[in-house]
Amino acid sequence: xxxxxxxxxxxxxxxxxxxxxxxxxxxxxxxxxxxxxxxxxxxxxxxxxxxxxxxxxxxxxxxxxxxxxxxxxxxxxxxxxxxxxxxxxxxxxxxxxxxxxxxxxxxxxxxxxxxxxxxxxx
Amino acid sequence: xxxxxxxxxxxxxxxxxxxxxxxxxxxxxxxxxxxxxxxxxxxxxxxxxxxxxxxxxxxxxxxxxxxxxxxxxxxxxxxxxxxxxxxxxxxxxxxxxxxxxxxxxxxxxxxxxxxxxxxxxxxxxxxxxxxxxxxxxxxxxxxxxxxxxxxxxxxxxxxxxxxxxxxxxxxxxxxxxxxxxxxxxxxxxxxxxxxxxxxxxxxxxxxxxxxxxxxxxxxxxxxxxxxxxxxxxxxxxxxxxxxxxxxxxxxxxxxxxxxxxxxxxxxxxxxxxxxxxxxxxxxxxxxxxxxxxxxxxxxxxxxxxxxxxxxxxxxxxxxxxxxxxxxxxxxxxxxxxxxxxxxxxxxxxxxxxxxxxxxxxxxxxxxxxxxxxxxxxxxxxxxxxxxxxxxxxxxxxxxxxxxxxxxxxxxxxxxxxxxxxxxxxxxxxxxxxxxxxxxxxxxxxxxxxxxxxxxxxxxxxxxxxxxxxxxxxxxxxxxxxxxxxxxxxxxxxxxxxxxxxxxxxxxxxxxxxxxxxxxxxxxxxxxxxxxxxxxxxxxxxxxxxxxxxxxxxxxxxxxxxxxxxxxxxxxxxxxxxxxxxxxxxxxxxxxxxxxxxxxxxxxxxxxxxxxxxxxxxxxxxxxxxxxxxxxxxxxxxxxxxxxxxxxxxxxxxxxxxxxxxxxxxxxxxxxxxxxxxxxxxxxxxxxxxxxxx
Numbered sequence: 001x002x003x004x005x006x007x008x009x010x011x012x013x014x015x016x017x018x019x020x021x022x023x024x025x026x027x028x029x030x031x032x033x034x035x036x037x038x039x040x041x042x043x044x045x046x047x048x049x050x051x052x053x054x055x056x057x058x059x060x061x062x063x064x065x066x067x068x069x070x071x072x073x074x075x076x077x078x079x080x081x082x083x084x085x086x087x088x089x090x091x092x093x094x095x096x097x098x099x100x101x102x103x104x105x106x107x108x109x110x111x112x113x114x115x116x117x118x119x120x121x122x
Numbered sequence: 123x124x125x126x127x128x129x130x131x132x133x134x135x136x137x138x139x140x141x142x143x144x145x146x147x148x149x150x151x152x153x154x155x156x157x158x159x160x161x162x163x164x165x166x167x168x169x170x171x172x173x174x175x176x177x178x179x180x181x182x183x184x185x186x187x188x189x190x191x192x193x194x195x196x197x198x199x200x201x202x203x204x205x206x207x208x209x210x211x212x213x214x215x216x217x218x219x220x221x222x223x224x225x226x227x228x229x230x231x232x233x234x235x236x237x238x239x240x241x242x243x244x245x246x247x248x249x250x251x252x253x254x255x256x257x258x259x260x261x262x263x264x265x266x267x268x269x270x271x272x273x274x275x276x277x278x279x280x281x282x283x284x285x286x287x288x289x290x291x292x293x294x295x296x297x298x299x300x301x302x303x304x305x306x307x308x309x310x311x312x313x314x315x316x317x318x319x320x321x322x323x324x325x326x327x328x329x330x331x332x333x334x335x336x337x338x339x340x341x342x343x344x345x346x347x348x349x350x351x352x353x354x355x356x357x358x359x360x361x362x363x364x365x366x367x368x369x370x371x372x373x374x375x376x377x378x379x380x381x382x383x384x385x386x387x388x389x390x391x392x393x394x395x396x397x398x399x400x401x402x403x404x405x406x407x408x409x410x411x412x413x414x415x416x417x418x419x420x421x422x423x424x425x426x427x428x429x430x431x432x433x434x435x436x437x438x439x440x441x442x443x444x445x446x447x448x449x450x451x452x453x454x455x456x457x458x459x460x461x462x463x464x465x466x467x468x469x470x471x472x473x474x475x476x477x478x479x480x481x482x483x484x485x486x487x488x489x490x491x492x493x494x495x496x497x498x499x500x501x502x503x504x505x506x507x508x509x510x511x512x513x514x515x516x517x518x519x520x521x522x523x524x525x526x527x528x529x530x531x532x533x534x535x536x537x538x539x540x541x542x543x544x545x546x547x548x549x550x551x552x553x554x555x556x557x558x559x560x561x562x563x564x565x566x567x568x569x570x571x572x573x574x575x576x577x578x579x580x581x582x583x584x585x586x587x588x589x590x591x592x593x594x595x596x597x598x599x600x601x602x603x604x605x606x607x608x609x610x611x612x613x614x615x616x617x618x619x620x621x622x623x624x625x626x627x628x629x630x631x632x633x634x635x636x637x638x639x640x641x642x643x644x645x646x647x648x649x650x651x652x653x654x655x656x657x658x659x660x661x662x663x664x665x666x667x668x669x670x671x672x673x674x675x676x677x678x679x680x681x682x683x684x685x686x687x688x689x690x691x692x693x694x695x696x697x698x699x700x701x702x703x704x705x706x707x708x709x710x711x712x713x714x715x716x717x718x719x720x721x722x723x724x725x726x727x728x729x730x731x732x733x734x735x736x737x738x739x740x741x742x743x744x745x746x747x748x749x750x751x752x753x754x755x756x757x758x759x760x761x762x763x764x765x766x767x768x769x770x771x772x773x774x775x776x777x778x779x780x781x782x783x784x785x786x787x788x789x790x791x792x793x794x795x796x797x798x799x800x801x802x803x804x805x806x807x808x809x810x811x812x813x814x815x
Contacts, residue, residue, distance in 0.1 A: 021233040022141075031141060038137050061180050062135045065208075068230040069141055 010111035012074025057086040132161035133178035158184020190222040199223040297416035325381040332362025525615035577605040595624040643697035651711035672752035677716035703738040752786035
């Protein structure tokens, strides 16, 4: 059965750091599972499609913030770079970065879902 | 058990709000906002009940900086600590936040213990300060009271020698304060704080202390002073200043400096021709300029040994005309502005210091640390809010509150449910749901009425239609405008209720209709017909009108032979015939038992028209033959005075009746003299061979 720490390894996060800050495994687990419901990624995809770069920036920025709180380092890093690229509107790097964020998000979501099913938490 | 302190968390990410809530909700009541406008709405709703705001920067609709600016505008920033939470960490953003009054910055990622400690510390700091403020305010009030008391007593002693009543000192203080307060609202040229104003008013009492060195003979001389005497009198300003200059202590106190200015220069003139130093324009300190004006006004309006008192309006006029010296035009504007309220203000017992003034003073002195509400006030507020909600829920009325900035409408729960609207609506004038219930023109008029009110008379009643659930009903708005306590007062919004008056309104409309109409026939009654006729003639002075009076021939026999019920039917039938024989704007009325009236406008060919009408009335009703006699008067001949016109028609009718009924005739002037001249068409009713007469 996958432990929370193993889940963090799979998604490129830092379990020790988050545990230090939020002090209880129960709380960390609660928010990790909640991450699946966060709409920011959906919003990011939608606004990129609509070419609404202001909203895309906000969405990327929000994802970055959440990842920082949860020490989802890999996704946090790519979304941070994406946010910077979108801060003043579309830039050429933005599209490539969006793909990177997409990949990282998938991996993160997959890892959490795996943790979820294995631990009967769905 | 005390209530939990309230904390507002504004962050667009649900996740972030959840994490912070997790860390704090055991000890605090958490209120959430997911963007800037919701945050402002929460601030509006809870005001200083909020002990702390955790504010994100990046949010849709209004970002964190936007919220800070609104808080600054409303001075909430002074009362509510803000901790900025953000993933932004550029020093530019951080500096900007601190400039806007943020208390602290917490970076992401959130560490539970750090967040907790920071929040607790900030709250502790602010609570302690709140308590200190109350203490200090008390002290300041006492101190001010004491010092003005001392000054007043001492200056009274000085003035006593002049034979003054002592009111002079008081008046100068009041006038000085009034003029100063007016001046700062009118211009930025003289930046004076409430502290400054207070100090100048107090110091004004000392303006004539130099008179202590002037001989009593000169001070109390009832006649004009000689040139020498006047020269001596003039020295009192320099002497008073010297006395102050020679004080062995307090030389650096702003009070003393101000008193010196006022003493020495309150007889200078704006054009430079005053004394003792001949200062010109704004070389004269504003404090001295103001006291000079106050002194002149009070001298004019008080009784003195050498003159009688001059009434207020005249004194003001004299000053404005330049008869009493030359003043700074700005000051003259101040005088004009406060002129109306002057006599009232001077009458009051103004020896006390007003609490508003103390409050402002305290605020200025303790800028960053003061808080305007104590804990007790917060508790009272909480109680008021509970009471209000409770009564609102009982009353089954639509109660509402509207604020201008931010533009927001709140409804009582019952009201919201009834109208099918949410309890809180931002920017209601542009909200689709609101627009579907009330039309914007009516709301616009209501808004105008509210803005036209004054703080003394803030209540407004207004009726209009509301569309609830697709049905239009009449509603009455009973509301009150909210005015701020600044000078001049600003319109801030309104609150009130709306009551459904639909049934009442319908009933009134119905009653009004009943009053104007005859119940049996549904025609107008004479009184109301006359009203309308007079009105039509007035609105159309050049037009040609005709008034006809007619009565049913042999109506009595219908009643006698067939009974009153039948008679009524005949009347109803005739009324209907009448109605259908005329046009929309023509007036038809029942003016007596069996008498009717027609009034109409015509272009030409009146005869043809009346002929047609007359004939359409004839006929039978259930075998009862209907015959009319009619007299017609034209405004062209009989004039537009109603009694005259009516009488003319009546004369014509009488003429017909005398010569046999069953026909009509036109009025002409010969009828007045009693001559009967048949100048119309002679129609004999002969269908069933009835005899005439």
